[in-house]
Amino acid sequence: MRFSRRGFLAAGAAVGFSGFSGPVLASDTLSVVATTGMIADTARRIGGGAVEVKSLMGAGVDPHAYRQTRTDIVAMTRADLVLWHGLYLEAQMQDFLHKLEKRGTVVAATDTLPRELLRGHDDYADKFDPHVWMDPTLWTYVVEHIRDALTAKSPANAELFAANTKTLITELEALAVYGARAMATVPQEARVLVTAHDAFGYFGRAYGFEVMGIQGISTESEAGLNRIGELVDLLVERKIGAVFVESSVSDRSIRALSEGAAAKGHEVIIGGELFSDAMGQEGTYEGTYPGMIDHNFTVIAGALGGSVPARGLSGKLSAGS
Structure with missing residues (x-):
């Protein structure tokens, strides 16, 4: 994940920011529930037409204080896959999500982030700063983990997920160059x-x-x-x-x-x-x-x-x- 130094125009040319394409091989779409908008958007971009993603938290919603509603609980228990951020971001939902993990359908999107790349938490000695999406380079780890979670649930669409992931990571590389x-x-x-x-x-x-x-x-x-x-x-x-x-x-x-x-x-x-x-x-x-x-x-x-x-x-x- 080394980013080449390109100019604004080169970086912009590398970015399509449009929907992904590709054949959907599975007969049924995968039902995915994501806690935050960032995770939901990433899952949609990777999954393309092979997934249907519901986001629990919309614009302006604070995930630190969000508590699951009855509708959320129904959606999560019925989903093929539940993607949550982890790192204590969804602090008020954490106990419920850990209980739901026993069903084998719950994945924390930040689980594979190398701990040496994480910042410590101000308030908890044993926790980390969860706001990793602020650095597109770090978000590539989340992208790859979501790809793997979708592939585990729908192996027939592995090729589609891999191609869409490659496209998305190219976009993140361009964003990181632009930011720098x-x-x-x-x-x-x-x-x-x-x-x-x-x-x-x-x-x-x-x-x-x-x-x-x-x-x-x-x-x-x-x-x-x-x-x-x-x-x-x-x-x-x-x-x-x-x-x-x-x-x-x-x-x-x-x-x-x-x-x-x-x-x-x-x-x-x-x-x-x-x-x-x-x-x-x-x-x-x-x-x-x-x-x-x-x-x-x-x-x-x-x-x-x-x-x-x-x-x-x-x-x-x-x-x-």
């Missing part, structure tokens, strides 16, 4: 990302950014007045010009940062809305995993003084992203 080139255009002193909670640690590690969240890795962490005060002082002292809200977290604390800095004579703008724990609206480019990451890369770099295409890597971002 976009972030390299941000002035060194401006490479500080301040958001509502610490969901961007893997992004920061991959692209050389200092990342600060008001809350910790989980949105269940309390955002105290002391933490907000500390970050206001940091914004003023280091002359940081932009902070970011998240689509799945209240913007109240981030706006308090901007107002606090203004009270001390330093203007801090809201640089844009980032997709942290959930993707964009279904049916939009931002409602896909590649679109989600393309959006984040483009908004972050653009707001912090970098140079990026207005509509992102593939020109598909919504106007105003």
